[in-house]
Amino acid sequence: MLGPYAAFIVGAYAAAVLVVGALIGWVVLDHRLQRRTLQELEARGIARRSERTGSHEQRQR
Amino acid sequence: MAVIELANPSRFLALSGRLLPWLAAATALAFAIGLGQAYSAPDDYQQGATVKIMFIHVPSAWLAMMAWAIMSIAALGTLVWRHPLADVAAKSAAPIGAAFTFLCLVTGSLWGRPMWGTYWVWDARLTSVLVLFLMYLGVIALHRAVEDPGRAGRAAAVLTLVGAINLPIIKFSVDWWNTLHQGASVLRLDGPTLHSTILIPLLNMALAFLLLFVTLHVAAMRNEILRRRVRTLRMMQAQSAPGR
Numbered sequence: 001m002l003g004p005y006a007a008f009i010v011g012a013y014a015a016a017v018l019v020v021g022a023l024i025g026w027v028v029l030d031h032r033l034q035r036r037t038l039q040e041l042e043a044r045g046i047a048r049r050s051e052r053t054g055s056h057e058q059r060q061r
Numbered sequence: 062m063a064v065i066e067l068a069n070p071s072r073f074l075a076l077s078g079r080l081l082p083w084l085a086a087a088t089a090l091a092f093a094i095g096l097g098q099a100y101s102a103p104d105d106y107q108q109g110a111t112v113k114i115m116f117i118h119v120p121s122a123w124l125a126m127m128a129w130a131i132m133s134i135a136a137l138g139t140l141v142w143r144h145p146l147a148d149v150a151a152k153s154a155a156p157i158g159a160a161f162t163f164l165c166l167v168t169g170s171l172w173g174r175p176m177w178g179t180y181w182v183w184d185a186r187l188t189s190v191l192v193l194f195l196m197y198l199g200v201i202a203l204h205r206a207v208e209d210p211g212r213a214g215r216a217a218a219v220l221t222l223v224g225a226i227n228l229p230i231i232k233f234s235v236d237w238w239n240t241l242h243q244g245a246s247v248l249r250l251d252g253p254t255l256h257s258t259i260l261i262p263l264l265n266m267a268l269a270f271l272l273l274f275v276t277l278h279v280a281a282m283r284n285e286i287l288r289r290r291v292r293t294l295r296m297m298q299a300q301s302a303p304g305r
Contacts, residue, residue, distance in 0.1 A: 003110045005175040012114045012168040016121075019164045020273065023157060027280040034287035041294040046301075048293060 068146045070286045077279045084276040091269035098262035105259070114172040116263055119247070120270035121165040125193060126228055128158025128274065132200070133225040136218035146282075148214035149289070151221060152204050153281035157274060159197035166190060177241055185234035186242035189227060196224040210289060 002009050095116070105112035132154050138147025169187065170180040181187065200217050207213035235244045246254045253260050 001110070002113070003104070005109065005111050008171045008175050009110060009113050012117060012171040015167045015171070016117045016164055019160050019167075023160050023277055026156070027277055027284065030284045031280065031287070034284055034291055037291045038287055038294070041291065041298065044298070046294045046298050048290065048297075 068144060070146060070149070073146060074283060074286055077283055081276065081279060081283075084272065084279065088269065088272040088276050091265065091272050095262065095266040095269040098265055102262045103258050108176060111172055111175050112259065114168055115259075116266045118165060118168040118172055119263060120267040121161045121168060122190070123267060124270055124274050125158060125162035125165050125190065126231060127271075128154045128161065129193065129197075129221070129225065129228060131278075132158065132221045133228075136221040139214050139218040140222075148210065148218070149282050149285045150278070151218065152210075152214065153285050154278055155197055155200045155204070155217075157277050157281060159194060159201060161270075161274070162190065162194040162197055166194060173241075182241050184240040184242055185238040186231065186240050189231045189234050193224075193227055193231060196220070196227065200224075210292070 099113060099116040102113065102116075104110050132151045135147045135151035135154070138144045139151060166187075169190075173182070174180045200220055203217045203220060204210075204213045207216060232245075234240060235242055247260070247263070255263065
């Protein structure tokens with residue numbers, strides 16, 4: 001069906017799958033890493049000023 | 062709600078978190094339709110089935126240039142208004158743009174071999190796209206080389222704006238020089254020269270790629286915001302460490 005140049009066509013689509021898959025993998029794994037690191041730091045009681053102020057305001061309410 | 066409030070990083074995180082699943086679903090649907098149409102599209106009378114490579118090569122090329130254009134607009138936001146999200150947007154777009162430029166070069170090579178008899182030729186279109194890829198790598202390297210995100214962002218913004226001169230060179234290279242690469246056949250003043258049986262699948266694949274780019278870019282921007290929060294917390298932790 002793809003004719004004599006099937007290897008080139010399949011190769012091009014395989015490259016697209018690899019590149020897009022790598023991008024999706026990078027975004028998903030990076031998100032997990034940043035989320036986990038942020039949670040670890042917050043669990044140690046380290047919070048940004050804005051968050052401390054926010055929680056202080058919430059307590060006042 | 063003012064636009065400037067929407068551009069607040071915390072608000073962006075909240076809104077994009079709700080938007081992202083819908084964007085991902087729309088991307089998957091667009092690819093299902095686009096790939097189905099690409100599979101059933103007729104062969105070209107000259108190029109045969111290799112025309113199917115066009116359905117990924119051309120959208121990749123468009124995105125490669127669009128990502129740099131977005132980075133250039135964001136660079137203005139960084140340098141003129143110093144908006145934190147502008148720098149986040151520019152930095153997050155660079156690896157995605159580089160990936161699509163790489164895909165454009167690879168698929169172009171795989172299309173060129175059966176049609177031109179060679180994987181590569183140093184003509185103006187191919188060379189200017191290779192220069193774009195190298196510039197993407199330069200911007201990524203610059204962001205990694207400078208530790209302070211603010212300084213890195215401003216330096217990368219200048220490089221991005223200088224590099225934007227390459228966009229019209231890529232677009233018009235096939236008109237300005239005698240190239241092996243064919244001239245424009247979709248984005249032309251007198252309209253596309255492609256038959257609708259090829260043009261419609263191509264436009265649908267372009268829409269799918271565009272949605273993929275938006276989804277990945279929004280997700281990468283969220284990650285970059287979180288990365289900067291982690292950096293801030295680590296600096297606070299270091300400052301409050303005993304012995305300081």
